[in-house]
Amino acid sequence: MYKRILVTGGAGFLGSHLVERLLDRGDEVLCVDNFFTGTRRNIEHLIGHRRFELMRHDVCFPLYVEVDEIYNLACPASPIHYQHDPVQTTKTSVHGAINMLGLAKRLRARILQASTSEVYGDPVVHPQVESYWGNVNPIGIRSCYDEGKRCAETLFFDYHRQHKLRIKVVRIFNTYGPRMHPHDGRVVSNFIVQALRGEDITIFGEGLQTRSFCYRDDLIEAMLRMMDTPDDVTGPINIGNPDEFTIRALAEQVIELTGSKSKIVFRPLPQDDPLQRRPDIGHAREILRWEPKVPLREGLEKTIGYFEGLLGSGVVGGAL
Ligand code: NAD
Ligand code: UDP
Ligand code: UDP
Numbered sequence: 001m002y003k004r005i006l007v008t009g010g011a012g013f014l015g016s017h018l019v020e021r022l023l024d025r026g027d028e029v030l031c032v033d034n035f036f037t038g039t040r041r042n043i044e045h046l047i048g049h050r051r052f053e054l055m056r057h058d059v060c061f062p063l064y065v066e067v068d069e070i071y072n073l074a075c076p077a078s079p080i081h082y083q084h085d086p087v088q089t090t091k092t093s094v095h096g097a098i099n100m101l102g103l104a105k106r107l108r109a110r111i112l113q114a115s116t117s118e119v120y121g122d123p124v125v126h127p128q129v130e131s132y133w134g135n136v137n138p139i140g141i142r143s144c145y146d147e148g149k150r151c152a153e154t155l156f157f158d159y160h161r162q163h164k165l166r167i168k169v170v171r172i173f174n175t176y177g178p179r180m181h182p183h184d185g186r187v188v189s190n191f192i193v194q195a196l197r198g199e200d201i202t203i204f205g206e207g208l209q210t211r212s213f214c215y216r217d218d219l220i221e222a223m224l225r226m227m228d229t230p231d232d233v234t235g236p237i238n239i240g241n242p243d244e245f246t247i248r249a250l251a252e253q254v255i256e257l258t259g260s261k262s263k264i265v266f267r268p269l270p271q272d273d274p275l276q277r278r279p280d281i282g283h284a285r286e287i288l289r290w291e292p293k294v295p296l297r298e299g300l301e302k303t304i305g306y307f308e309g310l311l312g313s314g315v316v317g318g319a320l
Contacts, residue, residue: 117279
């Protein structure tokens with residue numbers, strides 16, 4: 001039996017891929033998005049699909065629809081976007097979670113929250129395990145995102161304890177791939193676009209900080225598996241790729257793969273930028289029987305191909 005599934009943030013980078021995977025397996029999908037960071041371009045090929053429905057709506061406001069499952073992804077994810085209107089970012093995480101949990105409660109629907117490795121802040125435990133409570137500045141420029149997502153997790157677990165809701169919480173680590181927003185300032189899209197345009201590659205700080213990059217297809221597979229776990233599996237579960245790289249190594253790899261003549265330049269490190277990040281995915285391996293399959297090199301090649309097409313098409317013109 002197919003299901004009717006709500007994806008909030010469905011016009012975004014990860015959401016649009018999730019929507020596609022759900023349609024491919026035969027489900028009916030209601031995509032809800034306010035187009036803050038998502039674009040119609042990400043989903044326009046789905047418009048007209050008989051099992052796809054698009055609704056422009058802000059999750060900070062109540063939503064009365066009928067669905068069997070909810071994936072809650074609505075939230076700007078890159079620092080420049082979530083810092084653009086920090087109050088709105090916290091509202092999206094907190095009011096959005098309350099409304100989606102209220103909806104799930106009325107419908108007795110399963111609900112999955114796209115949480116983040118940012119709940120660990122600038123971690124002193126490495127690699128990060130789910131039992132680590134994190135090291136988060138509550139009043140810094142990243143706090144609207146980090147604390148908003150932490151509060152959303154709190155709400156999920158309180159609705160679970162108080163109202164017996166069937167919740168699933170995944171903590172997503174840095175994920176990249178085609179359909180990342182070319183202007184969103186995240187490191188993989190920035191470096192690729194800079195390399196393709198022959199512009200300087202901007203490393204923040206000395207580039208010795210680390211991240212672990214997961215290709216989007218691997219990530220979506222883990223999310224789908226998490227939703228299908230038995231009711232007693234709530235998470236939180238880390239999902240991401242445990243291969244850790246310095247930002248400098250990433251820059252060098254992008255230059256090599258694009259054959260670019262770009263030079264590396266160094267810029268000040270933003271406040272509260274985490275020094276290191278790598279998921280411990282022991283729980284995901286055991287509970288979801290999942291691990292990432294796409295190595296960084298292969299994922300970067302696919303992403304570079306996407307941005308080459310985007311730049312060549314003129315969709316984003318010279319404004320990049
Ligand atoms: P994205 O910015 O491409 O997608 C977010 C989507 O949510 C966009 O389509 C945006 O328009 C929509 N949105 C924002 N505020 C909204 C609101 N108030 N109401 C309705 N829609 C709203 O980012 P993404 O990378 O696809 O991230 C998706 C989710 O995964 C986010 O919740 C993010 O926090 C989480 N996440 C992503 C990563 C990553 O590396 N990509 C890492 C950790 C967590
Ligand atoms: N809500 C919603 N859709 C629904 C049911 C509830 O958007 O189908 C919202 C509702 O506006 C409320 C929130 O979810 O503010 C939390 O709902 P809950 O039932 O937990 O709280 P209450 O309505 O009792 O405040
Ligand atoms: N970064 C960088 N140059 C850029 C963009 C980002 O050196 O042009 C760094 C950033 O300071 C951080 C890392 O790359 O240390 C990852 O940044 P991103 O914004 O992609 O993700 P997050 O910091 O949220 O993990």
